[in-house]
Amino acid sequence: MRYRKLGRTGLSVSELGYGAARGAAADRAGFLTTVHAALDAGMNFIDTAAGYEDGACERALGEALQGRDAVIVETKYRPYDGWGGDAAYTGSPARLTASAEASLRNLRRDRLDILLGHGMRTVESFDRFMNDGCYEAMVRLRDQGKVRFIGISELSEADGTHEVLQHALPGGAFDVVMLTLNFLLQTAADTVLPLCAKQNTGTVVMMPLNQASKTSGLVNVPAALECVRRHAVQGHLPDEPHYTDPHLFDFLEPYSVPAAALRFVLAHPIGTCCVGARSPERIRANAAASDPPYLDAGRLERLRTLFGGIRSQVR
């Protein structure tokens, strides 16, 4: 595993982090084993959220990370009343503070390494977050030493061109942002990453496999082809025959689709890339992508030519 600087936080983070978003409620023992496999593979960064499985992910992490204080944990407070892009804004400073206090208890920690406002969907609701006391509450928690670093994550299914982050980053208010970058949504490379570099904001990538399901996403050739088909149906790709060619992804070989997808992300100037996986075998397979130069210029260029025009996330 290799380590990179997480922007102005100065933290040294594994370039692949673990995305602890699911699995704790259904199979707590399997979740603990998987987290330990991630740590054994050299991952020192774990992303979770208060809302994942109603706190079960945080609580299981609290157990898994007992005595592992050096592991960097990022968690989030969601100021919306649901997960969808159309959820209503419900942020309040009191709820944010209560959520952070609950995260501290769940994670069994004296302080949170990183606290993010979770899933900022629109510029309008982000501005409310900044002006209704929520942002000040985060700063207060940081001043009190209960949180080390603060930031926001976006919601790419509602904001495929990263309008919120492009609006938020120039203000320099955040130590860290979490954004989507994968080879089926490359827009952040030209828009968000240069702004992060300018502000020295730490970048945490989410959904490197496009938040795959078994049937659609960057987990194997049929699922990747299905995701391409869905983009084509929605008019996000030119009407060209090679997009329906079952051999479309042959040029990625010898890499598997998920390995190439992780290598694609790691070839960019990001801090850490959080990938979700629910078995130690997958953790070990993914960790093998931490291997410069990750992906050669020819494959990167081909991925850009094929998919660089996509402006919306489809899963």
Ligand SMILES: NC(=O)c1ccc[n+]([C@@H]2O[C@H](COP(=O)([O-])OP(=O)(O)OC[C@H]3O[C@@H](n4cnc5c(N)ncnc54)[C@H](OP(=O)(O)O)[C@@H]3O)[C@@H](O)[C@H]2O)c1
């Ligand atoms: N707005 C936000 O803040 C936001 C939104 C979405 C996600 N996130 C964060 O982003 C991170 C990653 O998200 P994610 O887990 O949803 O998406 P992801 O990492 O793009 O995809 C995870 C999926 O890929 C599968 N997978 C992983 N490695 C694999 C491999 N080597 N071979 C085949 N399949 C593999 C996993 O299956 P199994 O689980 O079955 O192993 C899981 O279904 C998490 O930390 C999450 O919390 C944040």
